[in-house]
Amino acid sequence: MPFLSGTLPARPGRPLFAIVLGNTLISTVPGVSGAGMSPEKTVLTPVLDSEFITHGAIRSRRMKPNTPTGCPTPAVITRAMMALLGMEPLFVNAGLTTSPVIPCLDVYGEPGRDPREGDAVPRARDLYARGERVGEIISRWSDFLVLGECVPGGTTTALCVLRGLGIPANVSSSFVNNPVVLKEAICAKVRERVRAEGATDPLDIIRIGGDPMMAVAAGICSSFRGMAVLAGGTQMLAVAAVLRDLGKNVPPVATTVYVRDDPSAGFASTAEMVGARVWYVDPGFGDLGHPGLARYCIGEVKEGIGAGGALFLARVMGKTEEEIREAVLSTVSSY
């Protein structure tokens, strides 16, 4: 497998790497999300990861940039690529439970609620419109947008939205063992509410069972005037599906082979159903000599906070596979 599937796009003049941060309270349900030391602490991950990517350390709390199982957070990969490219990401706050310590372009949303108990994103339509404003703003600064996300619990809301849109998808997980039964139970509740309402509009589907990131990311892509690439796994396929059903262009997606190879997710077939072209990045973490990174290959973490898209962007900007792998290894090894 080559480092990058498919042909590289032309090197852009003004690339922008942006990451939409959001929360959904579904991540606090035990067993749903592996993105945090405990279910309650999963909601902190977007704030901690954005701090880590920007400063190279988490100063606001005493924490290591590792998952509960000792894998390096994908934020390390994103940081390594930003440093290699001399870039820094623009963070977009779609709705978080705690205040970031890094300046964010904020749309003043709220965290998504538990979709089993009522509308998950009551203001989905408004957040989409505010995402459109963000897309217009950043169109003035950039002609090539790589748009990542960080939403703990977001594969569960992605399942709810993909199924709500009638797509027979499965989704990936940051766990080695995808908690499929739990996700399906949550999704079943959401589908009941979708059916009861007779909802088909994708922004209604987000309102019923999605998360704020989806509305904002879809809005950004719909108004961005350059080329947009969604950076992430099944969560970004949900965003792509929303855009398709809104009658908008479906942006291509960049993600890691670790997401593609998740047998519980069926990423490639979902991408095909959604109509999204995909670049798969294979950074070869199995033979870098780092035990934590090697565990990405057996299905741990897999992707997150735009890591696959950051690796992709580094190649697009002319970095060699060797430079990219070396930058990841030396960054990870420094923690």
Added chain:
Amino acid sequence: MPFLSGTLPARPGRPLFAIVLGNTLISTVPGVSGAGMSPEKTVLTPVLDSEFITHGAIRSRRMKPNTPTGCPTPAVITRAMMALLGMEPLFVNAGLTTSPVIPCLDVYGEPGRDPREGDAVPRARDLYARGERVGEIISRWSDFLVLGECVPGGTTTALCVLRGLGIPANVSSSFVNNPVVLKEAICAKVRERVRAEGATDPLDIIRIGGDPMMAVAAGICSSFRGMAVLAGGTQMLAVAAVLRDLGKNVPPVATTVYVRDDPSAGFASTAEMVGARVWYVDPGFGDLGHPGLARYCIGEVKEGIGAGGALFLARVMGKTEEEIREAVLSTVSSY
């Protein structure tokens, strides 16, 4: 008097117009601020003005874009210039009492407190550092920054900070009759606390008696790598003075002749003491044939939310005086 005093800078390739929004609770003290229908409502002005500049209307509340006395808000001027230039401002949220409806680059500050009762901006140093992050972020997008502000009550905190830094300044006001006695009484309390602490560091002076805008705007200017111009009246001289006392470059200032001609403020002499070069813009509102604008000439409103800097930027970007005056008149007349 020509439209613009002094020679124009070279036309920049990537101009950015940014506006730092902030609140200080001192604006809710009756008589301090004319920027709102009542003392309590003054705190809403930054949110309403940013909505008006972006959408050309205030949709979130039933309000007209006028001051209590029926003058057009300076936001109309800023909007007219942004439309003329095909630009839109980037709003920076330094600390507001209410959530904006327009996406803002947010540093996650809090509104300034009443400086008579204790520290006005307890996190001034942290906000300055976050402003520096903002300056670094926007340096990637722009080589020429015009930085305005909107802080109701901000001339009072400007007085506190300028005097706290040992500058025998007076400040302007959005009222025809500057409430000098009230401002001096507030300032006297702040000076007592400055003396009691023996504070001389400008970020300590902001902490004791300033507002969050000052810390953030100073941070932005200190790290911005292109040319920065402060857009505003005496409030921006306080920011310039803070930068001077931090040992940073003092940015030039662009404002209206209506601020310069305020006899209660002595703007030009304060600018000289601070070491700030000033461009004065004379948009000739007296002979445009609009009674509300004409009242700017008798000392009402005078300036605000970057209006003087927006007129300046339009000239820098090659618009003629006639185009600028026509754009202001047609925009004002449409409300």
